[in-house]
């Protein structure tokens with residue numbers, strides 16, 4: 001379980017997150033939604049220990065600030081929204097997922113190499129292993145970064161808008177992969193902008209608006225919440241048409 005207590009983040013004195021207290025249960029699939037500037041990325045960064053915050057983040061009952069780099073890597077893998085594109089090959093990039101686990105020798109063990117191969121296979125990146133990262137399309141690169149996160153083999157995976165750059169086929173493949181990871185016991189926490197998609201894949205959602213957690217709950221409860229309309233000027237309804245891609249649709253509000 002990941003517990004957040006009274007999390008506040010400010011940039012130059014301007015609050016980006018105000019007193020966020022909530023829980024991400026073990027094995028849950030949670031989507032964080034909210035308008036632009038709502039504080040979603042800031043929240044993930046704080047949870048990954050990359051943004052200074054006040055308050056407490058507890059992972060498995062242990063304060064995040066008290067965890068070693070290795071222990072943190074075993075608990076949390078984080079895929080940020082924007083990433084560098086180093087001039088390395090795909091296999092090396094995916095291997096970076098194992099780096100926090102390596103001992104003093106900094107050498108990949110047979111187990112590390114197996115996890116890299118499996119992550120590449122699972123994310124459809126196996127044919128890309130010998131390619132240079134810089135030569136890939138945005139969508140291919142996105143999948144390679146996801147493979148790196150999978151290779152880290154952490155209990156919880158934090159993803160900031162992982163569907164960016166992906167065409168609809170690859171978005172659906174990525175969601176299926178996340179569902180697969182979720183079924184195998186991982187905790188999935190994903191920032192998402194596509195509301196029907198977020199409502200359809202998540203077991204629970206959290207709405208961040210103006211740095212405040214204004215609503216949270218399972219999809220069928222949250223879609224009726226007035227905070228959704230306040231945040232987006234639109235809302236979400238179940239969609240049971242048999243040919244609909246998602247189980248929810250966005251609707252305009254009067």
Ligand SMILES: Nc1ncnc2c1ncn2[C@@H]1O[C@H](COP(=O)(O)OP(=O)(O)OP(=O)(O)O)[C@@H](O)[C@H]1O
Pocket residue numbers: 011012015016034035036037038039040041042043
């Ligand atoms: N490095 C920074 N320096 C100053 N202000 C920042 C910084 N990063 C974020 N902010 C501000 O903090 C607020 C929250 O930003 P954040 O990126 O967390 O929002 P978000 O919900 O992820 O937005 P989006 O949907 O547009 O990606 C915004 O007002 C933003 O301008």
